[in-house]
Amino acid sequence: MDENSLKAVRFRICTDCLMLKRALLQCFLILVCCSELALNRKWHPYKGRRYDLTLFIRNHNVTDATFFRLVGVDNTADFNVTAGNTFEHTFEVRRKGYWTLFVEFPGDRYAKSPRK
Structure with missing residues (x-):
């Protein structure tokens, strides 16, 4: 393998890792936002209040x-x-x-x- 093809492979692996990290971060943020909405008392105004x-x-x-x-x-x-x-x-x-x-x-x- 020559040096240019090796750099191209490293760059492709690095960008794939960055895209995977970005996708995982977005999934985590969506999960946190959805759980905050589900736990918000605004959406369940009478549940739990007696x-x-x-x-x-x-x-x-x-x-x-x-x-x-x-x-x-x-x-x-x-x-x-x-x-x-x-x-x-x-x-x-x-x-x-x-x-x-x-x-x-x-x-x-x-x-x-x-x-x-």
């Missing part, structure tokens, strides 16, 4: 109420509270939202509270 919500409902003076229903975000509670007593319950909720209280009276009459 709230313990405790509600107290006091029946001040409603003596003829027969049934209470509390409807909220992904939860429903049915209960009875006599006049002067308090109902307490803790919910595990995954997102924030509104709660509505329904009260049933004799004779198929209902009352609905504003959203809170």
